[in-house]
Amino acid sequence: MGFEAMWDALAAVGRDRASGGYRRFAWSDADMACREWFAGAACERGMALVEDGNGNAFAWWGDLDAGNAVLTGSHLDSVPDGGAYDGPLGVVSAFAAVDALRERGVEPRRAVGIASFADEEGARFGIACAGSRLLTGSLAADRARGLRDRDGVTLAEVLRGRQRNPDRLGPTPRLLDRLGCFVELHVEQGRGLVEHGAPVGVASAIWPHGRWRFDFRGEANHAGTTPMRDRRDPMLTYAMTALAANKQARLADARATFGRLDVAPNGTNAIPSRVQAWLDARAPDEATVKALVDQVTRQAEERAGRDGTDLTVTMESVTPAVAFDGSLRDRVARVLGGVPVLSTGAGHDAGVLQAAGIPTTMLFVRNPTGVSHAPDEYAEPSDCAAGVTALALLLQELVT
Ligand code: GLV
Ligand code: MN
Numbered sequence: 001m002g003f004e005a006m007w008d009a010l011a012a013v014g015r016d017r018a019s020g021g022y023r024r025f026a027w028s029d030a031d032m033a034c035r036e037w038f039a040g041a042a043c044e045r046g047m048a049l050v051e052d053g054n055g056n057a058f059a060w061w062g063d064l065d066a067g068n069a070v071l072t073g074s075h076l077d078s079v080p081d082g083g084a085y086d087g088p089l090g091v092v093s094a095f096a097a098v099d100a101l102r103e104r105g106v107e108p109r110r111a112v113g114i115a116s117f118a119d120e121e122g123a124r125f126g127i128a129c130a131g132s133r134l135l136t137g138s139l140a141a142d143r144a145r146g147l148r149d150r151d152g153v154t155l156a157e158v159l160r161g162r163q164r165n166p167d168r169l170g171p172t173p174r175l176l177d178r179l180g181c182f183v184e185l186h187v188e189q190g191r192g193l194v195e196h197g198a199p200v201g202v203a204s205a206i207w208p209h210g211r212w213r214f215d216f217r218g219e220a221n222h223a224g225t226t227p228m229r230d231r232r233d234p235m236l237t238y239a240m241t242a243l244a245a246n247k248q249a250r251l252a253d254a255r256a257t258f259g260r261l262d263v264a265p266n267g268t269n270a271i272p273s274r275v276q277a278w279l280d281a282r283a284p285d286e287a288t289v290k291a292l293v294d295q296v297t298r299q300a301e302e303r304a305g306r307d308g309t310d311l312t313v314t315m316e317s318v319t320p321a322v323a324f325d326g327s328l329r330d331r332v333a334r335v336l337g338g339v340p341v342l343s344t345g346a347g348h349d350a351g352v353l354q355a356a357g358i359p360t361t362m363l364f365v366r367n368p369t370g371v372s373h374a375p376d377e378y379a380e381p382s383d384c385a386a387g388v389t390a391l392a393l394l395l396q397e398l399v400t
């Protein structure tokens, strides 16, 4: 199956008819269908399929025990109503690049693996890159087992329901010790390559970023009979906090987003008792992220005092800045003849592997609008083909 046939086979999986976006949440039916697709692509190529204890799937060409293996790939899960490219482009391109190497008669001197990392987006259990973090040990297995989805079901329960053993969560030294490097190809999530007029670029760094949960508590009461002055309305405190986050991020040249909200009891004619809101904050450096979150928290607390509400802020995950491997990037530049170098505000499994000491690089494929984490995410077929060509050239350089 070539690139287009693989792409078409995945296209309908987990796609919501109304929004046109993807809902491929970890261990959902859609995620299981993606896993089957991955197994089929591996099997069709005679690649050995291995799943680690964290649900990360790998397809291997060659003997991993030879060591210094070259891993590529990305993820197949999505954010709520995500686009088709974030993740799948890297996995499909990896299979297409392996096909290109084989057609050229390349005989790798080290194993080539294709990864599909579990729960990269953290859309179900809240922790981004859970699969790669568990693999590398930066997310503790005990914490992961207890993570709950929006229905209160733990990851451990979900894994058992999918015939996986939650006791197997955790680092996989056998794999980590044999990895030489990781290359993740990804759709660009901005317009940097449009501005450079180039179909493919290479990553320099990932901005530090994190997720904080704001729990606002007030007093539920009747929307019609409670005078405005008598209210303790957590929605008001939240609303002002969202405005403050936006303003502070603009002032600091950072990013702040409240994209997820859980309101109780969520009735039109009742003042809420509780609002939970998740802040996603990012900036080019860690001090700016910290200052931003501190400032938003201070303003939220001050407003809570005036509204008669309570607030607690819980850090759910923080990812420090990542600088990708310089010598690998130089090799990319040599092989591809010089491509734009871009930093990104998006998180990736590539960042987790690099932080764990595995030399890592990322190739970006041009996105004409820059839209991502939304159904309009797109890359032109000719740019996807340029991405496969670039990835195949790089893999050939790395394995021969
Ligand atoms: C992952 O795509 C993220 O940056 O949140
Ligand atoms: Mn994403």
Ligand code: MN
Pocket (backbone or CB within 6 Å): 075, 086, 087, 120, 186, 347, 348
């Ligand atoms: Mn991604």
